[in-house]
Amino acid sequence: MGSFSLMHWMIVLAVVLLLFGAGKLPSVMGDLAKGMKTFKAGLKDEKETEQPPLLKDAG
Template identity: 70%
Template sequence: MGSFSIWHWLIVLVVVLLLFGRGKIPELMGDMAKGIKSFKKGMSDEEEAENAKTVEHRNDETIDAAKQKATKS
């Protein structure tokens, strides 16, 4: 048992090329890249949605609104 020699790696490379073909490997890598980009976009969209749900309350506006309602009544 030792490390693989260059001949072992060449045989593995030939078998992989025979199984997947020359054009299939770049296609698989492109699909993988698209999947990663889609995942990242989904994660950033989720963070934006969480931030949009957060409501900021400003005390001065609520006090002014309450005073206006009180004066109108």
């Protein structure tokens, strides 16, 4: 499973265009971008709410 050639990406693009149509593609990509932003914001919020572990004195 190495890198894909230009021909592979052309075939993927053609299949996506056939499934969604050229008019719907921008809205699909916009929804995908919104989902990614929401996911990243959720990860950021989760990291901020986590408490660091308490360290005990050895002495």
